[in-house]
Amino acid sequence: GENVEQHPSTLSVQEGDSAVIKCTYSDSASNYFPWYKQELGKGPQLIIDIRSNVGEKKDQRIAVTLNKTAKHFSLHITETQPEDSAVYFCAAPRGSYSGGGADGLTFGKGTHLIIQP
């Protein structure tokens, strides 16, 4: 099955600076890579995802990049704001029989992002 590694486990940045969170995956058949944001007391919320036919995707201040050869993908948050403080999870399709995630996702261990005022 898929193995997802996420780094760092904690990231502290000054408000206004950029934050980068990195993940690696093991199954070369995977073709769908979502990122979730989890605030305290809430469920994970999908914030952006990328499919393997593109190398980068942007949505306002967040972007995701994908390197299929190296099997890693990253989340980039620019001009960080206090409301960006949360735990962020990367994910990849669970198992090699469904590269698109139809049979569930394997999640990284999470990154606690702290925005310092």
Place this chain on the structure above:
Amino acid sequence: DARVTQTPRHKVTEMGQEVTMRCQPILGHNTVFWYRQTMMQGLELLAYFRNRAPLDDSGMPKDRFSAEMPDATLATLKIQPSEPRDSAVYFCASGLVPGANGYTFGSGTRLTVV
């Protein structure tokens, strides 16, 4: 916004008692997942359904956990008997497969078994 509704939000129970958690997926979604979140293990997939049919429950301890989907608007996760190691936050997520919009999680049920 459409949302996944989970009840109860919090549950404290004594070891050995039966616990039932409920989930109302987003209308029109055909796939429902149950995940468990703990500090040590992170988010783990327990079971999932597509068009109400169970597809995989290999992530669940079979002797005490059961998952059902009696109709398209209700999924249940039952633990009997409960044990302290079952203490965790249980999330339900739903989505449309095939589809391009990913999965939506509920707010979870925080279970404490004492």
